[in-house]
Amino acid sequence: xxxxxxYTIIFASVLCLVALGGxxxxxxxxxxxxxEGIMVMGALGGAVTMFLLPSDSSKIVIVxxxxxxxxxxxxxxxxxLAVASINFKADQTLIGTAMNLLxxxxxxxxxxxxxxxxxxxxxxxxxxxxxxxxxxxKYIGKFEFNWFMLMAIVLLIVSYFVLxxxxxxxxxxxxxxxxxxxxxxxxxxxxxxxxxxxxxGFLGGLGGIVYITAGVSEWKxxxxxxxxxxxxxxVMIFGQWRPTKIALAALLFGMFxxxxxxxxxxxxxxxxxxxxxxxxMLPYIISLIVLAFTSKNSRAPKAEGIPYDKGMR
Amino acid sequence: xxxxxxxxxxxxxxSFQAILTSLICIALGLLIGYIVLLIINPVGAGEAIxxxxxxxxxxxxxxxxxxxxxxxxAKTAPLLMCALSICFCYKVGLFNIGAAGQYExxxxxxxxxxxxxxxxxxxxxxxxxxxxxxVGAISGALKAYRNVNEVISGIMLNWILLYLTNMMxxxxxxxxxxxxxxxxxxxxxxxxxxxxxxxxxxxxKTVTLAIPLAILFAILIWVILSKTKFGYELKxxxxxxxxxxxxxxxxxxxxxxxxxxxxxxxxxxxxxLFLTGYQEWSTTQTSVPGMGFNGIAATFxxxxxxxxxIFASFFIQSITDGGALxxxxxxxxxxxxxxxxxxxxxxxxVLFFKFALNNxxxxxxxxxxxxxxxxxxxxxxxxxxxxxx
Numbered sequence: 001x002x003x004x005x006x007y008t009i010i011f012a013s014v015l016c017l018v019a020l021g022g023x024x025x026x027x028x029x030x031x032x033x034x035x036e037g038i039m040v041m042g043a044l045g046g047a048v049t050m051f052l053l054p055s056d057s058s059k060i061v062i063v064x065x066x067x068x069x070x071x072x073x074x075x076x077x078x079x080x081l082a083v084a085s086i087n088f089k090a091d092q093t094l095i096g097t098a099m100n101l102l103x104x105x106x107x108x109x110x111x112x113x114x115x116x117x118x119x120x121x122x123x124x125x126x127x128x129x130x131x132x133x134x135x136x137x138k139y140i141g142k143f144e145f146n147w148f149m150l151m152a153i154v155l156l157i158v159s160y161f162v163l164x165x166x167x168x169x170x171x172x173x174x175x176x177x178x179x180x181x182x183x184x185x186x187x188x189x190x191x192x193x194x195x196x197x198x199x200x201g202f203l204g205g206l207g208g209i210v211y212i213t214a215g216v217s218e219w220k221x222x223x224x225x226x227x228x229x230x231x232x233x234x235v236m237i238f239g240q241w242r243p244t245k246i247a248l249a250a251l252l253f254g255m256f257x258x259x260x261x262x263x264x265x266x267x268x269x270x271x272x273x274x275x276x277x278x279x280x281m282l283p284y285i286i287s288l289i290v291l292a293f294t295s296k297n298s299r300a301p302k303a304e305g306i307p308y309d310k311g312m313r
Numbered sequence: 314x315x316x317x318x319x320x321x322x323x324x325x326x327x328s329f330q331a332i333l334t335s336l337i338c339i340a341l342g343l344l345i346g347y348i349v350l351l352i353i354n355p356v357g358a359g360e361a362i363x364x365x366x367x368x369x370x371x372x373x374x375x376x377x378x379x380x381x382x383x384x385x386x387a388k389t390a391p392l393l394m395c396a397l398s399i400c401f402c403y404k405v406g407l408f409n410i411g412a413a414g415q416y417e418x419x420x421x422x423x424x425x426x427x428x429x430x431x432x433x434x435x436x437x438x439x440x441x442x443x444x445x446x447x448v449g450a451i452s453g454a455l456k457a458y459r460n461v462n463e464v465i466s467g468i469m470l471n472w473i474l475l476y477l478t479n480m481m482x483x484x485x486x487x488x489x490x491x492x493x494x495x496x497x498x499x500x501x502x503x504x505x506x507x508x509x510x511x512x513x514x515x516x517x518k519t520v521t522l523a524i525p526l527a528i529l530f531a532i533l534i535w536v537i538l539s540k541t542k543f544g545y546e547l548k549x550x551x552x553x554x555x556x557x558x559x560x561x562x563x564x565x566x567x568x569x570x571x572x573x574x575x576x577x578x579x580x581x582x583x584x585x586l587f588l589t590g591y592q593e594w595s596t597t598q599t600s601v602p603g604m605g606f607n608g609i610a611a612t613f614x615x616x617x618x619x620x621x622x623i624f625a626s627f628f629i630q631s632i633t634d635g636g637a638l639x640x641x642x643x644x645x646x647x648x649x650x651x652x653x654x655x656x657x658x659x660x661x662x663v664l665f666f667k668f669a670l671n672n673x674x675x676x677x678x679x680x681x682x683x684x685x686x687x688x689x690x691x692x693x694x695x696x697x698x699x700x701x702x
Contacts, residue, residue: 033464080658084658084661084662085661088661088662088665089664089665090661090662090664090665091661091664093408093410093464094408094609094613094657094660094661095658095661097408097410097606097609097657098654098655098657098658098660098661099658101606101609101610101650101653101654101657102651102654102655102657102658104650105647105650105651105654106651106654108645108647108650109349109353109645109647109648109651112645112647113353113644113645116642116643116645117353120642123641123642123645125645125647222600222647223599223600224600226472226599226600227468227471227472227601230465230468230469233465234465234469237465275480277476277477277479277480278476278480280476281472281473281476281477284469284470284472284473285469285473287469288455288461288466288469288470288473291455291459291461291465291466291469292455292459292461293459295459295460295461295462296459296460298460
């Protein structure tokens with residue numbers, strides 16, 4: 001049971017971070033379907049950093065360097081979305097999809113090239129970080145505390161504060177609701193949307209590294225992040241684009257995801273003898289059902305997905 | 314003078330523009346791919362990009378070339394069907410990213426019908442189409458009645474169906490491997506007939522009726538979209554839902570029908586791959602098959618035109634197969650995926666590019682007019698400008 005709680009919290013942290021990223025981007029008016037790709041890139045940056053760091057680095061160096069690398073790569077990668085959808089007014093769905101495909105392909109190519117250059121016989125697309133991963137963990141009794149859990153909570157509070165209590169956050173939201181009105185009072189809509197997308201890159205990249213260090217100590221980059229970015233989007237929609245509700249939704253979805261990892265250890269679930277694939281499907285089925293019931297009166301930002309054109313009033 | 318006017322009209326021609334922009338996307342995608350290859354290892358990069366581009370042509374003998382071409386064509390047929398599925402839905406304003414899930418549904422029920430119920434190929438094909446249509450209709454119904462974005466529901470269904478397919482086909486798999494039973498030994502009647510086509514491709518048995526059928530489907534979709542009232546209604550719904558409703562069209566029904574047709578196309582696509590015996594379904598796979606996503610690349614590269622999609626599908630499949638031929642001890646074969654995903658990304662800029670091109674043409678022609686006109690007309694022009702102010 002403790003294991004279930006632990007996995008729930010770590011998966012909820014991932015979902016919460018990434019969904020908050022989506023939340024910032026959508027409040028500024030840009031649909032970020034590329035979150036999945038941003039996660040892959042963040043994960044790649046973090047994993048490569050852990051791989052390259054000398055093995056005698058202190059724990060704090062490992063944690064900081066890995067997090068920083070994931071975040072920076074995530075922000076850089078999100079520029080692809082910002083340039084295309086804000087400055088060139090491209091179809092945001094298409095660009096997001098392309099970014100997801102590009103991230104998996106690029107990460108696989110990069111890791112394989114790296115592995116092969118170090119050892120010609122190694123053509124795998126995975127990176128191992130068994131030793132480095134321990135830097136993130138702290139045992140409290142039997143509970144495996146992860147520094148990322150704390151980061152998620154802090155960033156959740158910061159996000160809430162920024163979105164609702166600062167001038168910046170309110171302006172950002174104005175750009176997603178009515179960019180023409182925002183522009184007329186002197187807000188730079190393009191700059192605000194860039195900020196929204198870059199923040200989503202920051203949070204998405206961080207979510208990526210948290211995801212691949214949750215529970216496993218090796219990642220095969222051919223797999224991408226297994227649709228987790230999209231699950232986070234579902235969390236965001238279920239959370240009605242609000243940080244507090246997003247956190248609760250993340251906990252719920254995180255629990256269903258955690259079940260597929262630990263159901264064998266829980267007496268009554270193991271006794272049901274359901275194939276493991278059922279548990280793999282569960283988070284997606286639940287989110288589909290939940291979306292069916294919550295999307296009808298959606299509180300989505302009104303101008304999301306529509307490129308802002310100064311000439312259009 | 315005449316010649317120049319003709320050149321201009323050619324540049325202004327939308328289909329010429331579509332082809333031009335696609336070629337530019339391809340060129341840029343290949344260039345970036347080449348740069349990546351150069352970074353990995355500069356020695357063989359030129360050779361590698363040549364292999365990716367030439368694919369079957371890089372084989373040494375004529376029979377080997379034809380056989381490789383046959384393999385590429387055999388995989389182009391399912392890709393084309395997925396691309397048509399996405400193209401059809403996009404014309405109606407829906408982004409069918411769920412094509413991958415509909416494709417999985419087709420594979421699941423098509424193969425199950427073939428292996429568990431021992432049905433002949435055309436029945437399996439119909440079942441696959443039906444399965445895909447049902448999955449598409451689920452997305453459509455969620456969109457029409459529950460306001461769920463078809464992209465999100467499509468992606469969720471992709472994953473649900475991946476696991477469902479693994480679970481279902483686990484019952485008809487080869488006991489010694491994770492793959493489903495081979496059709497050639499388990500149920501020959503379920504193999505799509507070759508109708509003598511294989512003879513042209515060095516007796517490549519995977520070259521079947523599926524290829525001409527896929528091309529027929531492309532033409533059919535083109536006819537439906539541009540020549541029928543049904544297609545017109547669907548497109549009208551895509552342009553403006555409210556206007557379509559006001560004009561008496563059943564906009565909710567249209568959304569569901571569109572995604573169901575898209576689903577059927579993707580389902581048939583799966584049948585076109587798995588019922589040729591080209592490959593078996595691996596019941597342990599943990600990622601959504603790339604066919605549906607490559608379909609997006611083919612659709613946009615084909616300029617969102619069913620006929621253009623035929624050539625684009627062949628190109629995408631050809632570079633994917635070419636990627637498998639490069640020296641794997643030096644270069645990762647996913648370099649082709651990288652190139653095709655860059656091409657999709659660049660396709661996002663197509664609208665902007667066309668806009669810039671038209672602007673450039675217009676400005677060019679205006680300048681010429683200005684130089685031709687007499688002083689009087691310039692004055693008139695100025696006056697009209699003044700009026701604008």
